[in-house]
Structures are given as structure tokens and as C-alpha cells.
Amino acid sequence: MKKNKMRLIAATVMAAMVISMTGCGSTGEAEQPAEGDSAEGKTYAVGVMQLVEHPALDAATQGFQDKLTELLGDSVTFDVQNAQGESTNSTTIATKFVSDDVDLIMANATGAVQAAAAATADIPIVGTSVTDFHTAGVVDSNETPGRNVTGVSDLTPIDEQIKLLQQVYPEAKKVAIVYCSAEPNSIFQSELAQEALTEAGIEFKEYTAADSNEIQAVITNAIGECDAVFIPTDNTMASNMEIVKNVTVPAGIPVFVGEEGMCKTGGLATLSISFYDLGQKAGEMAYDILVNGADPAATPIGFVSDNIVPKYNPEIAEALGITMPEGFEPIQ
């Protein structure tokens, strides 16, 4: 009796899986909107996929949503998903957006853009918080993406960041460049930083952590050999600035970081692009694609080069006993 029952259950489960395969047929045919649709009365479904949670990425998502809501009002719905740092989740989320046939995908951070780009060649993808789209392998070139991916880069002019370091802490002899070795964006920024430091005639050394568990040891080692620290926009470091602060401030070492969120938690000063502005610019791009029919393949990658403000963290400046030069905005 029990054996037959089990066989029945097994057969049902297998039948269910076979039936679900028939769903395969329908994913092939995307439901295209009718040719004569006007912009009014059409609701746009936008899928937002964020790689991991930390203040900068959260700000970019918020800026994106705010901008699109401002421009489209009620005609836009968002499906916001967070992969919690796992590539399997990114893949699952990207597949979900494709099967839901969203009108546009906003991918926040490199891993998310890569997953989205692999999942679809048709649905327009707007990426943000990616330092170099070309190295990520998702576009043919930054000027002409050549496919359905475009977006806004979070690259700050690294040479300006190094000039800021010299301005605030001219007595720096050796700079430690600290980042997570698993992030391609950070390697890219580190190379630019090394060029700038060589030009400025300052010694430097790279220190990398494989993941968040190693950060404390790596930072302690770094400050033992260097007298200033530079951290580019790195997702792992950004999520762990408390650790950096607790090691560097008691030792009296100034930390220069890539963006404002990191500075607010644990850095001394930064040449900040606002990730919120980044998200807003991505929102404008998305509006252009959705409503005006702009082609992502011909839309060059945007850079947020205007609106860069030198900012500093007043508490850390006080703790280190450093007086900031003119023109620096305190972060509240």
C-alpha cells in the first residue's frame, strides 16, 4: 500500500516538473506591447536588482526610483530585489525579471549588471555603481555599448582624489592602498591611484583582503608600514568601514576614501560623488529609453563628473587633530 502511495507521489512530482517544462515554450515568446501604444495609459514595469546592501548602493537605488517616480508618476511600478552578495541569487533574480518580461532592468553594481546582461539581449539594462563597464565585459566600448546595456559609471577622477590627499595631509610619505581582491572595480581604481601617486612622487603599497574577515588584519598590517590609507569605492570595504575606523583612528592614521557613505562611517575625507545623484542620472537614462525610445546600444556610459565636492568627517578630523583646508564640506 505505502509503496504504491510513494510511487504515486513520485509520479505526480515528475509530472509537475514535465508540465513546468511546457512553460519553456512561453518564455521564448516575449509579450511585445502592441505597435500603436501611446505613452499615456501605459504602465512601465521596471525591475531593480541590487547586488548587496550598503549605503552607497542603497542611495543609488533610491535616487533611481525617486527620479523615475518624479518623471512618470503612477505609470511606473518597481520590483526591487537584493541578491545579498550571492551570484546564484543574481542569476535567479535576472531570470525572474526576464520571465516577468519587465520593460527595463536597473542593475546596481557589477555582479548584477553581468547577471542581467547574460540573461537577456532584448530588455534594456541600465547599470549603476559600476566603475568600468568595459572591463566588466558587458559593453563593446564605453562610448558605444553596442548592445542592450548602458548606464552610469561611479568612477571619480582618482588623480583628483590623490591631489586631495596631498592637500589635506602633505606630510604623507607612504600610502597604503587597501581593497578587496575579489572586486575588479577596485583593482582598476588601484591602478589609477598608483599612477597618480607615482606622478606625485609618493611611495605606496597595495594591501588586499580576500573578504571581510581579513580586513582587520590587513588594515593593522597596512598602518604598521604606511602613514596614510587610500580606499577606493569597494563594496566589501564600504560595508566594513567601522572596522577600518576602529583600527586607524586610535593609531592616528588618516583614511581617504572613494565616496561619501564610506567617509561618513569611517573615513577622514573624500572627493565625493553622490550615489544618489548617480541613481538620478540612471533614472533619467531609463526615462529616455522607456518613453523616448532611446537605443541603449547608442547611449554612451554616463559619468558624474560635475557636482564633485570635497567632503570630510568632522568627528574623525577632530580625533586625528587635523585641521581641514578651506572648501571642504563637513558630513553631518
Added chain:
Amino acid sequence: MNVTALMKAVPGSVAQGLIWGLLAIGVYITYKVLDYADLTVDGSLCTGGAVAVMLMLSGYNPYVALICAGIAGMLAGLVTGIFHVAFGIPAILSGILTQLGLYSVNMRIMGKSNQAISVDKYNLILSLRDVPKAILVSGIFCAVMITILYWFFGTELGRSIRATGNNENMSRAQGINTKTTKVIGLMISNGMVGVAGALYAQYQGNADVNMGRGAIVIGLAAVIIGGVLFGKIFRNFAMRLVGVIFGAILYFVVIAIVLQLGLETTDLKLVSALIVAAFLAVPYIKGQHRINGKKGGKANA
């Protein structure tokens, strides 16, 4: 919950489940057959992916890349085996040590932490872009692998591996070199994981140094779910492996359901843990009930 949306999301889960099913088979070989808790898979998955991607970027045929990825995985298994058998390092620790070291090895292979391989530019065997084809290809791979393994574990060497896992002391008494069988078992298992890594890297379009993180958990979940659901029905070894693959598919379907239900992805891990715990608890509780319940009890003891 939108059932149509869920039905449309299932094929993606099935594709992922079939690819991770290959990894789950590797975990099954070490965990169930060899009775060895092997944590190397977190590293060897990425090694397989890294080797395959770098070879394909250099212009090699994807099938050649796949074979090399399998060999790379086998080498990783060999290292773990040597740690355990030659140096006497306990089973779990040897896997952890290899996995730790593989991080640096993988970084060296790829040159950086993330290497993209676009389906638009390279001739990939399967890709996230075309899910039905991915299901077909990975399904064929699973079928071929299961057939090969079924044949292998029927040979004398295969049976001695099974014997080692069943009762190591008795096997040694019977003249089986348990050290060799353990190493070979680990090599086969990690070879499979290497191939799974190569397929997965092509599926998601990049090889990332962190792609194997948490892989052992997914593998074990698949093995346990498959074992509990289909253990009573499938007695045949080949069908047990099929059961493991169903377990992997089920795991990813559950994740898709969680996403469709609108639950936070943050809750995903808790859901997975609870599901695996439930699957482990059910047979245990049933077993307890049989001892103390109506059918048995002290009267009939």
C-alpha cells in the same frame, strides 16, 4: 502569489538545479558513498569555472575547456586526498585547507577576481540567455554522467570505494587499499564539481572568485532533500543520483517561490535552513513514532 509568473520562473530554476545537480552528485559521492565530509567543493567549483573561462577566452573549444575543468577539479580532489591520507589531516579540515588555498590559485588562474565571457562573442555550450537550451544541455550532461558513474561504481574499483565508505576497517581487512580508494573517490567527486563549475560559469556569463561560496550547503541540501523524498522509492544507485538532481532542482524552485511570494531575499537563507531541517526531521520523527507507537511498543518487543 502569481502562479503564472511562478510557472514562467520555474524553467530557470530547473536549469540552475540541473547544473548544480552535477555538483550535488559530486557531494553525494563523497558524503554518502565515501562517508567523507568534503568541503573542497567551495573552491573546486570556481577552479573549474576559472579554467574553462580562461581556456575559452584563449580560443579553445568549449568541450576541451570542459574536460580541462574536470581535470583541474580532480587535481583539487587529489590535494585534499593527499592532505588526509599522507599527512593524516582529519577529513573536514583537509577539505577546508584545500578550499582556502584554492582561492589564491583561482585568482592566479583568472589573473583577476572576475572574468566575463559573453555569450554574444564566444561559442558557449549553454547560457542564461537561452534557458530551454540550457535545460536540454545540462540534462544531457547529467544523464551521461550518471550513466558513467553507474557503470564505474559497478566495477571492482568502484565497489571497493563503496566498501570503504560503508565500513573502512572491514574493507581494509578484505585487502582493499582504503587510502587509494579515498583519494580516487575525492578526485572523481571534485572532477564532477569542476565540470559543474565550468557549466555554471558559462551559464551566468562570468567566472568569479566567489562563485563557489556556500556551494557545499546547496550540495548537501540537494543530497538530503533528494535522499528523504526519493530514498524509499529509488533503491537503484543510478536512480538515487537522479533523486539527488531532483533535490537540487527542488531547492532552486523553492528559492523561486520565495522570491515570487515577495519575501525578502534576506530571509532566503533562513527558509533554506528550515526546509533542509524539516527534510531531516521528518524521517527521524517517523522513526521515533514507530518505536513508541501503536504498532510496536513494549508489549510486542
